[in-house]
Amino acid sequence: MTGTVSGKDSPLIMDNVHTVTGKRIILGVSGGIAAYKAAVLLRRLTEAGNRVTVIPTDAALRMVGKATWEALSGNSVSADVFDGADRVNHVRLGQEADLCLVVPATADTIAKMAHGIADNLLLTTLLSVSCPVAVAPAMHTQMWNNPATRHNIDLLRGRGTVILGPVSGRLTGRDSGPGRMMEPEEIIRRISALPDGKIHGADLRGKTVLISGGGTREPIDPVRFIGNRSSGRMAAELARSAALRGGKTILVSANTEAEILRSLPGSVRNVPVQTAAELAREMQKYAACADIVIMAAAVCDYRTQCAGDAKIKRGKDPITLTLVPNPDILLDLAENRRREKQLVVGFAAETGSAGKDFLQLGREKARRKKADFLAVNLVGEEQGFGPVKTELFLLDREGREKTRFSGEKSTVARDMMEFLAENLYPAENRP
Ligand code: C5P
Secondary structure, eight states: OOSOOOOTTOOSOOOOOOOOOSOEEEEEEOSSTTHHHHHHHHHHHHHTTOEEEEEEOHHHHHHSOHHHHHHHHSSOOOOOTTTTGGGTHHHHHHHHOSEEEEEEEOHHHHHHHHTTOOOSHHHHHHHHOOSOEEEEEOOOHHHHHSHHHHHHHHHHHHTTOEEOOOEEEEOSSSOEEEEEOOOHHHHHHHHHTSOTTOSTTOTTTTOEEEEEEEBOOEESSSSOEEOOOOOSHHHHHHHHHHHHTTOEEEEEEESOOHHHHHTSOTTSEEEEEOSHHHHHHHHHHHHTTOSEEEEOSBOOSEEESSOOSSOOOOOSSOOOOOEEEOOOHHHHHHHSOSSTTOEEEEEEEEOOBTTBOHHHHHHHHHHHHOOSEEEEEEOBTTBSSSSOOEEEEEEETTSOEEEEEEESHHHHHHHHHHHHHHTSSOGGGOO
């Protein structure tokens, strides 16, 4: 377990993990104007106690000189494959690293990475690393939107490279749009959520992880539906964590924002659905081959008895919609395991009601649902939905608290996936 479990008595979210420390990091810098921001990133990383080796490309050195990189990193800097040939630098650096960052990553460097070209020290190093690699693209909107760049990014994602941004904003000239490099603070926040050096030799390799996410929509008529405020972000972060740990990952996503889905590693298989019935069908189908099943979707408890095929017209009289209960998908998956030794995990977003606090309601639900674990969190207007911090209490099937996770959803997802991987097999080791 990593150290993100907050104080047991504190209902507050204590987020002290947004830093990376004690790591050997390679900071590759390619030749974009945003190279000056890599200097800020370098400073933050070294101040936090990391050993950073900077490998600029020749073009990067035209933006920010060698002296700056050497002074800020405290290490000598070379862009030349033939420097220090006696120490076989072009592979040694990569083999020793815990993390490799390319900040900024130009369209040219991204294209070369995607196609395995190795014509400078940074690229030879990238070909020999066995640690997580994250790149922060920075370029003009047209270059970013070009199908060639998009294809190269997909290739990298598909191999597990973490793509950080870009964001939308002011570009080098007077123009603005998507293509601006992510800010150093945000880069640190994202990389702190990566599992420690676990992309390779990952603990979920050979395992299949099935996750549902988002919120189902139950049609009222062809244009209206009953839905909920779930963004699908938590499930997406869980899928990202599972994929980064080497798991074959299937995300059954109910009405999840396109932007969230786009940010996922290419290895995550996305199965889009809309209604609870569709979600049930896909989950039951894929559960037959899953080692871990996580029901993080907010499933509508009711659907309309018969959704009309024409738009309901405004009238003076009240109208009545008859709602019928949807099947409890989690209960079915937990009671009728589709595979031996399968770990089934549910989520419960509670607001607290009828004099019971949300955790008490969660405990009762854990006993009813028959899942191995139920992750309970408090939701409300300002809490639980979208890109916010969260706190999850993981209960076992007797309703006992096993652990809690708190912080950004990416951090919580990473820690939860680590816990599940540790508790996967053998079954007798389960709490
Ligand atoms: O009963 P409640 O909806 O609060 O339970 C939440 C858990 O049950 C979540 O894991 C959710 O995905 C799952 N669920 C389900 N089928 C439903 C309603 C909820 O699987 N019809």
